[in-house]
Amino acid sequence: MGTLVVNLLGCLFIGVFYALFEHGNLLNSNYRLFLTVGVCGGFTTFSTFMNENFQLLKDGNFFYTSLYLALSLVGGMIAIFLGHLIIKLILEA
DSSP: OHHHHHHHHHHHHHHHHHHHHHSSSSSOHHHHHIIIIIIIHHHSOHHHHHHHHHHHHHTTOHHHHHHHHHHHHHHHHHHHHHHHHHHHHHHHO
16 A cells, blocks of 8 residues: 555656656756656555565465456556646646
């Protein structure tokens, strides 16, 4: 559960950062790399995520593996969308 939450938060943050980058020159390209690759990349835990899924599969927990994968992928996409939406609403206010 912890890995899922961290990965979803990372998706939300990366959505926020990229929305900021798309709305003018709010942050330069050096900050873009630092915040997305550095901070978000270091914060999220893809290798842990994959290992947890592997362990679930190895233990025969196909339902939980599918649920974890679906929640991570769909939830991550929703989190990125929400990050973009939050910035859009703030900048248009």
